[in-house]
Amino acid sequence: MINKRILRENLQKHFGYSAFRTGQEEIILDVMKGKDVLGILPTGSGKSICYQLPAKLLEGVTIVVSPLISLMVDQVRQLKASHFKKVAAINSFISRSERNHIYKNIHYYKLVYVSPEILQQDRLQRLLKELHVSLFVIDEAHCISQWGHEFRPDYLRLASTIELLNNPPILALTATATLQVQSDIVKTLGRKEFARHVHPMDKDNITFSVQQVVDENEKLQVITPLLNKYRVPTIIYFSSREATEKVSEQLKSNTEARIAFYHGGMDQYDRVTIQQQFMNDQLDVICCTSAFGMGINKSNIRLIIHFHMPPNLESFIQEVGRGGRDGDTCVSLLLSSPGDIYIPQSMIQGELPTNNQIEYTFHQLEKLVIANQSLPTDNIEIENYFQLSEIQWRFLLFQFEKRGIIKRRAIYFEPVKWKTAQEEIIKLRNQRSGLKEKNLTEILRWTEEKSCLRKRLYSAFQNTVKSPLFQCCSNCDFQWSQWNPPQTNIEKKGMDDTWKTKLRKLLLIEAPDETI
Amino acid sequence: MILEALLLTSIKRLNGERSSSAIFHILKGKRSIQTIQDIHMYRLTEFYYSAKDIRKADFNKEMQKLLRQNLIKKTDVEPKIATYLLTELGNEWLGKNIGSSSIHYFNGLTYANTSLKFYSRLVLLIQTFTNTSLNNYSFLPIVNDPETERWVKKIYSSSVYQPREILNQLYEELKKLFLYFTDEEAHLFIDRLTGFDQYGLSLDQLANKYGKSYLEVQLLITAMTQNMLQVVITNKKRFPFLTFIAADLQTENTLLTNSALITNRLLQKGHDIPAIAQIRKLKYNTIYDHIVEIAIHDRTFPIEKYVNKETQQSIMQAIQQTKSYMLKDIKENINHEVSYFEIRLVLSLIKNTTHSGDKRDK
Numbered sequence: 001m002i003n004k005r006i007l008r009e010n011l012q013k014h015f016g017y018s019a020f021r022t023g024q025e026e027i028i029l030d031v032m033k034g035k036d037v038l039g040i041l042p043t044g045s046g047k048s049i050c051y052q053l054p055a056k057l058l059e060g061v062t063i064v065v066s067p068l069i070s071l072m073v074d075q076v077r078q079l080k081a082s083h084f085k086k087v088a089a090i091n092s093f094i095s096r097s098e099r100n101h102i103y104k105n106i107h108y109y110k111l112v113y114v115s116p117e118i119l120q121q122d123r124l125q126r127l128l129k130e131l132h133v134s135l136f137v138i139d140e141a142h143c144i145s146q147w148g149h150e151f152r153p154d155y156l157r158l159a160s161t162i163e164l165l166n167n168p169p170i171l172a173l174t175a176t177a178t179l180q181v182q183s184d185i186v187k188t189l190g191r192k193e194f195a196r197h198v199h200p201m202d203k204d205n206i207t208f209s210v211q212q213v214v215d216e217n218e219k220l221q222v223i224t225p226l227l228n229k230y231r232v233p234t235i236i237y238f239s240s241r242e243a244t245e246k247v248s249e250q251l252k253s254n255t256e257a258r259i260a261f262y263h264g265g266m267d268q269y270d271r272v273t274i275q276q277q278f279m280n281d282q283l284d285v286i287c288c289t290s291a292f293g294m295g296i297n298k299s300n301i302r303l304i305i306h307f308h309m310p311p312n313l314e315s316f317i318q319e320v321g322r323g324g325r326d327g328d329t330c331v332s333l334l335l336s337s338p339g340d341i342y343i344p345q346s347m348i349q350g351e352l353p354t355n356n357q358i359e360y361t362f363h364q365l366e367k368l369v370i371a372n373q374s375l376p377t378d379n380i381e382i383e384n385y386f387q388l389s390e391i392q393w394r395f396l397l398f399q400f401e402k403r404g405i406i407k408r409r410a411i412y413f414e415p416v417k418w419k420t421a422q423e424e425i426i427k428l429r430n431q432r433s434g435l436k437e438k439n440l441t442e443i444l445r446w447t448e449e450k451s452c453l454r455k456r457l458y459s460a461f462q463n464t465v466k467s468p469l470f471q472c473c474s475n476c477d478f479q480w481s482q483w484n485p486p487q488t489n490i491e492k493k494g495m496d497d498t499w500k501t502k503l504r505k506l507l508l509i510e511a512p513d514e515t516i
Numbered sequence: 517m518i519l520e521a522l523l524l525t526s527i528k529r530l531n532g533e534r535s536s537s538a539i540f541h542i543l544k545g546k547r548s549i550q551t552i553q554d555i556h557m558y559r560l561t562e563f564y565y566s567a568k569d570i571r572k573a574d575f576n577k578e579m580q581k582l583l584r585q586n587l588i589k590k591t592d593v594e595p596k597i598a599t600y601l602l603t604e605l606g607n608e609w610l611g612k613n614i615g616s617s618s619i620h621y622f623n624g625l626t627y628a629n630t631s632l633k634f635y636s637r638l639v640l641l642i643q644t645f646t647n648t649s650l651n652n653y654s655f656l657p658i659v660n661d662p663e664t665e666r667w668v669k670k671i672y673s674s675s676v677y678q679p680r681e682i683l684n685q686l687y688e689e690l691k692k693l694f695l696y697f698t699d700e701e702a703h704l705f706i707d708r709l710t711g712f713d714q715y716g717l718s719l720d721q722l723a724n725k726y727g728k729s730y731l732e733v734q735l736l737i738t739a740m741t742q743n744m745l746q747v748v749i750t751n752k753k754r755f756p757f758l759t760f761i762a763a764d765l766q767t768e769n770t771l772l773t774n775s776a777l778i779t780n781r782l783l784q785k786g787h788d789i790p791a792i793a794q795i796r797k798l799k800y801n802t803i804y805d806h807i808v809e810i811a812i813h814d815r816t817f818p819i820e821k822y823v824n825k826e827t828q829q830s831i832m833q834a835i836q837q838t839k840s841y842m843l844k845d846i847k848e849n850i851n852h853e854v855s856y857f858e859i860r861l862v863l864s865l866i867k868n869t870t871h872s873g874d875k876r877d878k
Binding site: 073077078081082083094095097098101252260261266267268269270272273274276277280282498499500502503504505506507508509 | 569656658694710714716
């Protein structure tokens with residue numbers, strides 16, 4: 001029987017930590033008992049230990065469904081770097097030969113990360129069915145609700161996959177979930193009894209500041225002196241890739257800070273480079289999209305600026321939660337200007353097909369039926385034929401499959417059924433976009449809040465809020481002049497080296513006698 | 517400068533006979549039959565796959581810049597597809613700058629794939645051995661390629677090589693190798709490398725530091741790596757350890773697409789075109805494409821099976837008359853019963869003859 005002492009010994013042995021952090025132990029105990037668990041732990045509290053330790057201890061394999069490939073890759077690499085070797089990640093980005101290598105050795109692994117999409121593959125399902133799956137983990141489980149309905153429909157297929165794997169115990173983990181999202185998660189996974197471990201997500205060491213400005217130009221004018229005054233690890237979030245590049249350029253020419261941008265469109269080598277330079281304090285400021293951060297383990301981030309507003313409060317809380325993980329002070333600054341709502345609004349609209357697009361898709365499907373053809377095999381062809389984006393097509397395809405209109409690539413035509421289906425899908429679409437609009441309005445309201453920002457921010461998620469360790473918020477007491485975080489020391493070295501000297505230092509070759 | 521030189525040289529050699537997309541495809545290393553044929557016919561094999569990550573929008577921007585600077589001009593031969601020629605100014609610019617532009621480092625068709633792997637190995641080897649020789653065993657590998665990781669692991673766990681010895685040997689050989697490059701190039705290349713507690717610079721950071729564009733830095737590193745490989749392979753004795761790094765990397769080009777490979781196998785078994793089309797459930801035109809592709813790669817391919825000697829002759833004549841490799845031009849100057857397939861097969865022969873006399877512009 002597993003008890004607390006054994007768990008702690010193993011935590012020390014396998015991961016080198018002497019004690020659990022808040023919430024971890026309770027969750028792991030329930031997991032080890034074979035219960036289905038819903039764990040809601042604040043960002044940066046070490047959620048992954050909740051399944052990594054059980055994976056070490058349980059017989060058989062632990063499957064982890066993870067939404068972001070970069071996150072998956074990071075975790076696997078960090079685990080391997082810390083001597084957890086029996087781990088693999090399967091996603092659409094690994095090469096065919098690499099995938100074959102993993103499939104052939106599937107019995108070897110204790111921990112397998114998968115994307116929800118790849119998990120739907122027949123071959124992988126057949127392989128996993130033969131294994132003893134001891135734990136099925138859904139990381140960032142809020143995706144089931146937030147994303148599942150639109151562009152990650154495979155999240156909604158998890159329940160049937162779990163059944164296929166002989167119903168292993170489930171562990172659903174997330175950092176932020178409103179009650180609505182929690183019940184979404186539970187409902188979608190199709191289990192009755194979840195042991196719920198919900199831990200308050202408010203961070204008492206973060207100071208919240210919202211500043212209203214006229215336009216983006218003024219945002220730059222606010223940020224520039226801050227970066228000149230505070231040389232501290234800083235993240236600036238943007239809503240588009242272009243903006244990260246543009247603004248980082250402008251800030252570079254107006255400040256002394258060492259700045260780089262980061263987004264999902266960069267080459268892999270550069271992504272790791274920038275991330276590690278930041279970890280290593282070779283960089284002060286990262287201008288990034290939301291692609292940066294999940295899985296980043298930097299403890300001393302002191303300043304988190306939102307150049308653009310995220311699409312909902314959950315995302316905001318997640319992103320802010322990356323600051324001050326060492327418990328020391330961190331300031332969150334959200335810059336808000338009148339036009340800010342348009343970008344997330346158009347993103348919401350672009351993610352879902354319009355009513356016209358839905359009607360047109362049905363029309364095009366009917367044309368295929370009349371011509372006695374099946375769906376095009378290639379995704380790009382499909383998107384061209386229906387004139388949909390990839391995200392929109394995924395949303396519709398899931399709806400079609402759910403209603404038996406499309407099976408594999410064949411189309412099943414029944415006029416009456418199609419008519420109802422079309423109405424239902426349009427209704428669903430409007431519901432979803434309505435909900436997203438509501439979330440957006442909610443965060444917009446928060447930026448216009450007149451009373452305590454801290455209390456208001458967390459009120460949707462929990463009843464009580466801890467009192468702040470440092471300054472509270474810009475509506476209560478916050479003043480930049482009162483904020484004095486520890487600054488990063490920079491030693492300038494090797495500026496005038498010849499390339500030979502540089503190479504020599506890089507390769508750790510002793511200097512030849514240079515007495516002069 | 518490397519970018520302008522690359523584009524201008526390509527435009528010059530294409531001689532207004534191909535659109536700008538053809539250049540784009542060459543730089544990106546598109547595996548289409550048309551692109552492969554183009555690089556052979558217009559002597560652009562070394563630039564194949566030189567900018568695999570280039571975006572169409574950036575490419576177009578560069579072309580516009582060359583137009584604005586009056587280095588190239590549009591031809592008015594083909595109104596629908598824009599083709600380009602060098603202006604006098606462009607020729608002058610190229611004459612003056614090509615020597616110092618580093619484009620002669622490129623050796624794309626031969627080394628593009630190999631040099632990518634060579635680079636990954638070199639980078640990860642340096643990161644691994646600088647860290648382990650200082651007893652740091654937990655570091656995030658900068659290269660995320662399982663094949664490379666396995667290779668480095670193998671070196672690491674074999675007791676033949678001590679970390680310090682490897683670093684010493686690398687130092688001695690790289691010191692010699694960088695002498696083949698300018699000082700600035702050596703600096704730039706070394707700045708991107710990652711060692712112990714010091715992560716290398718990203719492309720964007722290098723661009724800022726050296727006052728180049730992102731694309732130029734990318735091109736330069738690609739070109740340098742291809743040239744390094746060339747130097748190492750032709751001077752094996754001077755670079756024993758670097759030779760070892762490159763040794764098992766395939767240097768021959770396996771550019772035949774998978775689908776063409778299958779068709780080739782069926783051909784060799786004696787199936788004809790209709791049979792193959794039926795077996796593979798493909799259109800005739802697709803099989804034609806494969807055959808042209810095979811002919812380009814295989815100098816001994818018996819094209820007379822598909823084009824008789826007479827037709828071959830008349831196509832040759834048409835090419836000489838029109839002084840052009842454009843299919844449409846040739847087709848217009850020939851008996852209309854001759855098919856595009858036949859013309860393309862004959863063109864695949866031509867590459868083999870002109871290519872052997874390839875001399876670089878200087």
